[in-house]
Amino acid sequence: xxxxxIIDDEEDIREILFYNLQxxxxxxxxxxxxxxxxxxxxxxxxxLVLLDVMMPEMDGIEVCQTLRxxxxxxxxxxxxxTARNEDYSQIAxxxxxxxxxxxxxxxxxxLASRIKAILRRKNNMPSAKPSNSNEDLVIDxxxxxxxxxxxxxxxxxxxxxxxxxxxxxxxxxxERDIILESVWGSGIVVGDRTIDVHIRKxxxxxxxxxxxxxxxVGYKFVAGxxxx
Numbered sequence: 523x524x525x526x527x528i529i530d531d532e533e534d535i536r537e538i539l540f541y542n543l544q545x546x547x548x549x550x551x552x553x554x555x556x557x558x559x560x561x562x563x564x565x566x567x568x569x570l571v572l573l574d575v576m577m578p579e580m581d582g583i584e585v586c587q588t589l590r591x592x593x594x595x596x597x598x599x600x601x602x603x604t605a606r607n608e609d610y611s612q613i614a615x616x617x618x619x620x621x622x623x624x625x626x627x628x629x630x631x632x633l634a635s636r637i638k639a640i641l642r643r644k645n646n647m648p649s650a651k652p653s654n655s656n657e658d659l660v661i662d663x664x665x666x667x668x669x670x671x672x673x674x675x676x677x678x679x680x681x682x683x684x685x686x687x688x689x690x691x692x693x694x695x696x697e698r699d700i701i702l703e704s705v706w707g708s709g710i711v712v713g714d715r716t717i718d719v720h721i722r723k724x725x726x727x728x729x730x731x732x733x734x735x736x737x738x739v740g741y742k743f744v745a746g747x748x749x750x
Contacts, residue, residue: 524641525566528552529559529585530574530603535628539572542630543637556580560588563595569641572624575604583618590619590678597666599640599679603628619678622706639707659732661686668728675727680705684720685743688733692745695736717741 526548528539536552543550551566553559556577563571571589575582582602589595600619605626622640624633660669666682668675677685683705688696696704701717721733721741734742 523547523549524570525549525551525568526637527559527562527566527568527571529556529571529577529582531555531577532574535574535603535626538630539628539633542634546634546637548637556582556585556588559585560592560595563589563598564592567594568598570599570601570637573600573602573620575602586618586620596676597679601636601640619680621678621680642707659689659728661689670728677724677727681720681724681727684717685724685728685733688741688743689745692743695740695742697740701740 526543528536528543528550529552530536530539531554533554536554540550540552551562551568553562557580559571559573562568573582573585577585582604586600586602589598589600599621601622601624602620603624603626622636624636658671661682662669663686666677666679668677668682668685684701687701687704698717706716721735725733732744734744736742
């Protein structure tokens with residue numbers, strides 16, 4: 523049974539989500555504050571956290587960053603719940619390591635479908651190991667880490683899945699629509715800059731030479747790119 527943690531300071535929203543998710547067969551936990559949510563995440567290691575962005579004292583961005591920095595919770599999937607549609611809010615959430623975004627008011631059937639897609643994707647990513655002879659960059663699919671010249675680089679889940687997709691076929695140009703469907707899933711609505719934000723973060727961490735932009739089309743991975 524998949525476990526879901528709801529972190530939201532609005533009691534009525536928590537109750538609605540709790541009721542509907544239990545009906546879907548999930549084991550559900552809930553927290554009214556960010557700090558309480560972090561404690562529950564560490565204790566129960568849920569498969570997914572539904573996290574409100576706008577909360578007092580410790581907002582969702584801070585909670586997400588804290589979960590990603592903790593070895594016990596860094597691989598938990600995180601989906602933000604927010605009434606805000608500003609591009610800044612989405613980018614901030616992606617930078618913090620969010621896997622997905624759902625806008626309030628939340629429609630239970632839509633959310634249930636989105637959750638199934640998020641949880642299903644964790645088993646559908648291709649294995650990837652760049653075929654360069656020097657093994658400059660190795661992707662460990664089981665541990666969700668990247669080794670660059672033997673040094674581990676821990677990536678948020680979406681960044682890892684994007685890199686794994688590109689590196690599964692070095693030299694192949696992946697169109698933006700294919701990337702969105704493969705990494706975020708069909709029917710998932712994300713901002714226009716979602717892919718660009720993740721590519722930028724990947725380049726900051728692994729170097730600029732591994733991922734090339736094909737203008738007007740998409741991105742490709744360059745095996746054997748060497749050090750920057």
